[in-house]
Amino acid sequence: MAKILIVDDDSLARESLARIIKKMGHEASEAGSVGSAREKLKEEAFDLVFSDVRMPDGSGLDLLPEIRASSSAPEVIIVTGFGDPDGAELAIKKGAWDYIEKPLSVKPVMLCVERALQYRDKKRTASQPVALKVEGIVGASPKLRACLDTLAQAASSEANVLITGETGTGKELFAWAIHRNSARSGRNFVVVDCAALPETLVESTLFGHVRGAFTGADKPRDGLVRQADGGTLFLDEIGELSVSIQRAFLRVLQEKRFRPVGGGQEVSSDFRLVAATNRHLEDLIRAGGFREDLLFRLRTLALELPPLREMKEDIKDLMLHYLVRFCEQYDIPMKAYSPDFLEVLLNYDWPGNIRELIQALEKAIISAKEEPVLFPKHLPDHIRIHLARAAVLQKRAPTPSPETGPAAAGPALNLKDFREAELTRIEKNYLSSLLRRTNGEVGEACRISGLSRSRLYTLLKKYGLKPSG
Amino acid sequence: MNLFVLIAENGGTSGRFLEDVTPLVPQDKIEVLNGSLALAERLRKPRDPFCAVLVLGPSHEDLRRIISLRDFLKDARVLLVLGDESEETISLAHRVLPTYISVLDESTSGVVSVLKQLMKDARVHERDC
Numbered sequence A: 001m002a003k004i005l006i007v008d009d010d011s012l013a014r015e016s017l018a019r020i021i022k023k024m025g026h027e028a029s030e031a032g033s034v035g036s037a038r039e040k041l042k043e044e045a046f047d048l049v050f051s052d053v054r055m056p057d058g059s060g061l062d063l064l065p066e067i068r069a070s071s072s073a074p075e076v077i078i079v080t081g082f083g084d085p086d087g088a089e090l091a092i093k094k095g096a097w098d099y100i101e102k103p104l105s106v107k108p109v110m111l112c113v114e115r116a117l118q119y120r121d122k123k124r125t126a127s128q129p130v131a132l133k134v135e136g137i138v139g140a141s142p143k144l145r146a147c148l149d150t151l152a153q154a155a156s157s158e159a160n161v162l163i164t165g166e167t168g169t170g171k172e173l174f175a176w177a178i179h180r181n182s183a184r185s186g187r188n189f190v191v192v193d194c195a196a197l198p199e200t201l202v203e204s205t206l207f208g209h210v211r212g213a214f215t216g217a218d219k220p221r222d223g224l225v226r227q228a229d230g231g232t233l234f235l236d237e238i239g240e241l242s243v244s245i246q247r248a249f250l251r252v253l254q255e256k257r258f259r260p261v262g263g264g265q266e267v268s269s270d271f272r273l274v275a276a277t278n279r280h281l282e283d284l285i286r287a288g289g290f291r292e293d294l295l296f297r298l299r300t301l302a303l304e305l306p307p308l309r310e311m312k313e314d315i316k317d318l319m320l321h322y323l324v325r326f327c328e329q330y331d332i333p334m335k336a337y338s339p340d341f342l343e344v345l346l347n348y349d350w351p352g353n354i355r356e357l358i359q360a361l362e363k364a365i366i367s368a369k370e371e372p373v374l375f376p377k378h379l380p381d382h383i384r385i386h387l388a389r390a391a392v393l394q395k396r397a398p399t400p401s402p403e404t405g406p407a408a409a410g411p412a413l414n415l416k417d418f419r420e421a422e423l424t425r426i427e428k429n430y431l432s433s434l435l436r437r438t439n440g441e442v443g444e445a446c447r448i449s450g451l452s453r454s455r456l457y458t459l460l461k462k463y464g465l466k467p468s469g
Numbered sequence B: 001m002n003l004f005v006l007i008a009e010n011g012g013t014s015g016r017f018l019e020d021v022t023p024l025v026p027q028d029k030i031e032v033l034n035g036s037l038a039l040a041e042r043l044r045k046p047r048d049p050f051c052a053v054l055v056l057g058p059s060h061e062d063l064r065r066i067i068s069l070r071d072f073l074k075d076a077r078v079l080l081v082l083g084d085e086s087e088e089t090i091s092l093a094h095r096v097l098p099t100y101i102s103v104l105d106e107s108t109s110g111v112v113s114v115l116k117q118l119m120k121d122a123r124v125h126e127r128d129c
Helices: A011-023 A034-043 A060-069 A085-093 A106-126 A142-155 A171-180 A199-207 A243-255 A281-286 A292-298 A312-329 A339-347 A353-368 A381-396 A406-412 A415-437 A442-449 A453-462 B015-024 B036-042 B060-068 B087-095 B109-128
Strands: A003-007 A027-031 A048-052 A075-080 A098-101 A161-164 A189-193 A232-236 A272-277 A301-304 B002-007 B030-034 B051-056 B076-082 B100-103
Touching: A003 A011, A003 A034, A011 A027, A011 A106, A027 A034, A034 A048, A034 A060, A048 A060, A048 A106, A060 A075, A060 A085, A060 A142, A075 A085, A075 A106, A085 A098, A098 A106, A142 A171, A142 A301, A161 A171, A171 A189, A171 A232, A171 A272, A189 B087, A199 A243, A199 B109, A243 A292, A281 A292, A312 A339, A312 A353, A339 A353, A339 A381, A381 A415, A415 A442, A415 A453, A442 A453, B002 B015, B002 B036, B015 B030, B015 B051, B015 B109, B030 B036, B036 B060, B051 B109, B060 B087, B076 B087, B076 B109, B100 B109
Parallel strands: A003 A027, A003 A048, A048 A075, A075 A098, A161 A272, A161 A301, A189 A232, A232 A272, B002 B030, B002 B051, B051 B076, B076 B100
Antiparallel strands: none
16 A cells, blocks of 8 residues: 655645545545645655645645655656646656646546556665765755766666756766766776867767878777777767767767778777767757757756756755865865855855856865965855845845836946846846746747746746746 | 976877977966876966866876876866877776877877867856856
């Protein structure tokens, strides 16, 4: 008998779902809000959670990572009455087992429950506790733990992996960890830095060349694809590869055979592919800069690394880790930090993500010289200025709106602050009317605005706006 | 962007690489280091956020030492110019997670063009900041 939690503010929907579940011989528990679901998840272990999307105190989609991160890590089925394909996509991306629409009918619900529980059973018997080697990956936030789950899944398979994430989120670190934990760890992990290789070098670097293939090719040379034989080939910044190289690489990926530059004979290489990019490959495909068939091949497994601003609970651990590391590196006594130092780190948005945090900490340690305690003044100026400006703006123009916008404050603000506040107001107005015009259809809103899906969601979140669903 | 050029013990014939990369980087940004111990010492001092390390003719021991420095080399782009292409050398070289690998008896053009690309990226980054 499995324990199933139903999270829905609609008591009738909850009750009818509970009836179906009990009829199947399982135990049903109910929560009428996100808050109450959180409490129940803390108190009890569940095998499966049905969660509605829209509830008065929050969204089931936002609750999803917390459910997955709770100690029993139940499977999640998202239920909604709004028929929103983007919500479905988001649910799956966030790790939901499945997605069903209201009104619920008995058979699909029973099938869904049965399959989810079967999957959970199999997962439980198959998974043996394995200690992942994850040097350098620091933190314990639910989002990071979800990434580590995918890492473990990737390491135990031979599937191609596509790692995405903003710059500085640690894509190479995860790629390396996948290799280190895989059956190929005894062989080469070969990095191809697609952004650093000029177009003229890419082909011979990847595929090697025979003697005399071009001026200066005095000797034959193996390319990186050959050197990855038996190991892992990591294509970093794959979005930077030219379309012609993408075409050549697609063939290599399909056949694991290729021809070195100037060569007549094919060479084989049994490599496992991990690729990474900070670009939105779907947007690139639309612009003709990336091959759709290559993307399909690449993302057998997808690992999306969240930006640091979405994992702020990891900042303290990261700070402590790197303080120790830099103090060792510079051979200086361990430094303490003031509470406001940590507060600044927590309040800043870190557009450059973990890499920017690491650089800021290194700069702070260098600036502090002999001082034993780190204060905000030791951090890079641009961080302190950014926060100071945000604080001033908040005080002076707390809620810019069309009616009372910063224009009303007029000369009370300096030009920069005024411009920033006006831009904020205009952006919010634009997004509100965009949602009205598209009836909250995210796909249509992306098409009209030219924004990527993730950028649109980020902006909607920033302004507290909601698409349909 | 700092460029550290590490001339290892086996790097005897590497003069032409040094000659060809020197004009690419401002004089105050290029530092020539003799041996991997000197590199380890240098990495304990402050440097620009963007930094490249060009290693000329490293021995296996040098490569092992550079691997052990990998934590300090995060965000540094490493360009390796190897003395040979034996399986062991290539295997050790990849453990450094280099941006580019060349060999001493090859033309310098690959290293030069990768370095130019890195300099360009660093300039864009510095401008954006």
